[in-house]
Amino acid sequence: MTALGSQTQSERIAELRNRMGKLLARRDDVSPARAASAALGTEDAAAKELPLLPGLAELPALRAGAVHQVDNLALALALLAGPARAGDWVAVVGLPELGYLAAEEAGLRLDRTIVIPDPGADWLSVLAELTDLTGLVLTRPAGRLNQSQAERFRARLRRRGSALLSCGGWPRSEANYSLRSSRWVGLGHGAGHLTARRAEIEVRRPGRPVHHCPVWLPGADLSITPAGELRPEQPTEATVHPLREAG
Numbered sequence: 062m063t064a065l066g067s068q069t070q071s072e073r074i075a076e077l078r079n080r081m082g083k084l085l086a087r088r089d090d091v092s093p094a095r096a097a098s099a100a101l102g103t104e105d106a107a108a109k110e111l112p113l114l115p116g117l118a119e120l121p122a123l124r125a126g127a128v129h130q131v132d133n134l135a136l137a138l139a140l141l142a143g144p145a146r147a148g149d150w151v152a153v154v155g156l157p158e159l160g161y162l163a164a165e166e167a168g169l170r171l172d173r174t175i176v177i178p179d180p181g182a183d184w185l186s187v188l189a190e191l192t193d194l195t196g197l198v199l200t201r202p203a204g205r206l207n208q209s210q211a212e213r214f215r216a217r218l219r220r221r222g223s224a225l226l227s228c229g230g231w232p233r234s235e236a237n238y239s240l241r242s243s244r245w246v247g248l249g250h251g252a253g254h255l256t257a258r259r260a261e262i263e264v265r266r267p268g269r270p271v272h273h274c275p276v277w278l279p280g281a282d283l284s285i286t287p288a289g290e291l292r293p294e295q296p297t298e299a300t301v302h303p304l305r306e307a308g
Contacts, residue, residue: 111124114168119287120262120264120272121264123226125223130231131239133239135240141199146170150175152191152198154191155180167285185204193223196222199226206232244259247281257277257279262278
């Protein structure tokens, strides 16, 4: 994992550019998204779908060259894990609460992840720099964007074949990924412990039907699987019994 956090803003951007240059100089560290941009035309590279974890295969994929919104950090990490598992570089910017153990358990490859907890006042420039290296950037916007800024950033994503996943509002995003329901299971009759979470993911895209996908996020073995695939080690949902007054 590459982390940047204690420098001034100018030092942080300079260090980021320096590390990017070293990484891009090594053929084995070039992001697949960058390779696709070089091999394909800009339009073809921007239309590329990003890899998803197998347990999220029923979801509409994130698309290179586009901005997507997400309302849940666990879901965001699961979406980020797909490209990282496929060997792409990814980045997390402006999320100081990120837990590295939780991220790894969600499937994220930390050795392919750049983390900048606090990008500072010039956060949009930091994001723009990262699109030159990574296939997908997860961020929480540190300020409001106007339409002109948002359009310039989307144009950069299209040129680079990269994608953005925003934990917060972003003008004219292509898709919104939401956790619409969530229920932890594992507790029995006053005993036991929480072992798995059954959730329903909703994806909204302009001009298309709303997509719903039930998943275990996570299952009892910490993996992400479709909710229809209930494996023996995964619990059934506990029945909740109301308390009765004694006496």
